[in-house]
Amino acid sequence: DIQMTQSPSSLSASVGDRVTITCRASQSINSYLNWYQQKPGKAPKLLIYAAFSLQSGVPSRFSGSGSGTNFTLTISSLQPEDFVTYYCQQSYSTLRTFGQGTKVEIK
Amino acid sequence: EVQLLESGGGLVQPGGSLRLSCAASGFTFSSYAMTWVRQAPGKGLEWVSTVSGTGGSTYYADSVKGRFTISRDNSKNTLYLQMNSLRADDTAVYYCAKDEYSSSWNWFDPWGQGTLVTVSS
Numbered sequence: 001d002i003q004m005t006q007s008p009s010s011l012s013a014s015v016g017d018r019v020t021i022t023c024r025a026s027q028s029i030n031s032y033l034n035w036y037q038q039k040p041g042k043a044p045k046l047l048i049y050a051a052f053s054l055q056s057g058v059p060s061r062f063s064g065s066g067s068g069t070n071f072t073l074t075i076s077s078l079q080p081e082d083f084v085t086y087y088c089q090q091s092y093s094t095l096r097t098f099g100q101g102t103k104v105e106i107k
Numbered sequence: 108e109v110q111l112l113e114s115g116g117g118l119v120q121p122g123g124s125l126r127l128s129c130a131a132s133g134f135t136f137s138s139y140a141m142t143w144v145r146q147a148p149g150k151g152l153e154w155v156s157t158v159s160g161t162g163g164s165t166y167y168a169d170s171v172k173g174r175f176t177i178s179r180d181n182s183k184n185t186l187y188l189q190m191n192s193l194r195a196d197d198t199a200v201y202y203c204a205k206d207e208y209s210s211s212w213n214w215f216d217p218w219g220q221g222t223l224v225t226v227s228s
Contacts (some may be wrong), residue, residue, distance in 0.1 A: 031212075032211075032212060036213070043217075044144075044218055046215065049207075050209070091213075096154040098151060
């Protein structure tokens, strides 16, 4: 199975900060990488698909990049509603896998 | 509007069985693969299983292979997850999700609200 490793597991930041979350795959997955946001007690919500395509309705402060084994999710200016948990997920293999998650906390 | 509504969760003893359902609406159900993802309390997301649009192809995580069976009834627009030989570590919120796609890319969108399965004596 393809292992997905996110870093950091958690981070502290302030409103207006630029933050970057990294996701690394155990083998090349081309650009078959998606990002989700999950608020407490809610279902995950798609942010980015195919590594860099912004889902309709998602604010433009979110962006994705990368290919092969290394990917990043960037939030250009953190807003209060962004202090939640983010997951990457590979769709290269039919055996889909998620990263362990990154919790963004208020500093 | 696409809607997914899970049901069937509850409390079950170790070794027991449970069947989850996910009622879909707002899209041509048979044209899309469907997936189950679970989340143990306080933990991350774990992909469980995916079924193709026809139901002819199924895929499972190693942690559930041989115990869980994914299926679908396209005439009822409903996805199922039959869970047998349940263990304490199967305790989780179970989400169903639509496998959206474009060309060769796939992603999960949208997700249902989830149903809680608790395995405990």
